[in-house]
Amino acid sequence: MVVTPKTELERIELTSQLTETLGADTARNLMAHMAPINTEQLATKDDMSTVKNDVATLKDDMSTVKDDVATLKDDVATLKDDVATLKDDMSTVKNDVATLKDDVATLKDDMSTVKDDVATLKDDMSTVKNGLILVKKDLEMVETRLDTKIERLDNKLTTKIERLDTKVDAGFKEIYSEMTLQYAQQSKKIFTIGLSLALPTWLALIALMIDFV
Secondary structure, three states: HHHHHHHHHHHHHHHHHHHHHHHHHHHHHHHHOOOOOHHHHHOOHHHHHHHHHHHHHHHHHHHHHHHHHHHHHHHHHHHHHHHHHHHHHHHHHHHHHHHHHHHHHHHHHHHHHHHHHHHHHHHHHHHHHHHHHHHHHHHHHHHHHHHEEEEEEEHHHHHHHHHHHHHHHHHHHHHHHHHHHHHHHHHHHHHHHHHHHHHEEEEEEEHHHHOOO
């Protein structure tokens, strides 16, 4: 379906569109075969100026839109990068949370093990304490028995020493008496022998004295 422009503005817009689509020569040839419009419908200079201003404004708007689109693209790219970074951060956080959970679980296990060790240590300490109490009682019993035995041995030793002293005193007195007796006997023998040996000499001396007188 061929659309015939009714106004000069429409004709200009169509020419512009054909030029962009088909090129300037082709657009000119096509527009030449278009039915002419009423002169009343021809655009004036003011209309053309207005159209030019509108086109310039439209171009500025398009440039602004292009800049906005470019900025938007940059923002979208930045946002994508931020989202990707955020995803990485979230992944890192998830990993850190998982690691933290593992650490907490390990810590709980360690705490449970420590509690068990402390309970075992308390039981061992209680057992050792009870053992020390029994050992103390046994030592006290042994000490009491040793004191009793030492006292008995001391008494026995004292009795034996007293008996030995008595026996020694008796033996010493007996030996002393025997030695005294033997000494007396030996002295008597020695005196007798000396007397028997010295008697002739004394008798001779007495005789000489008598003769001398």
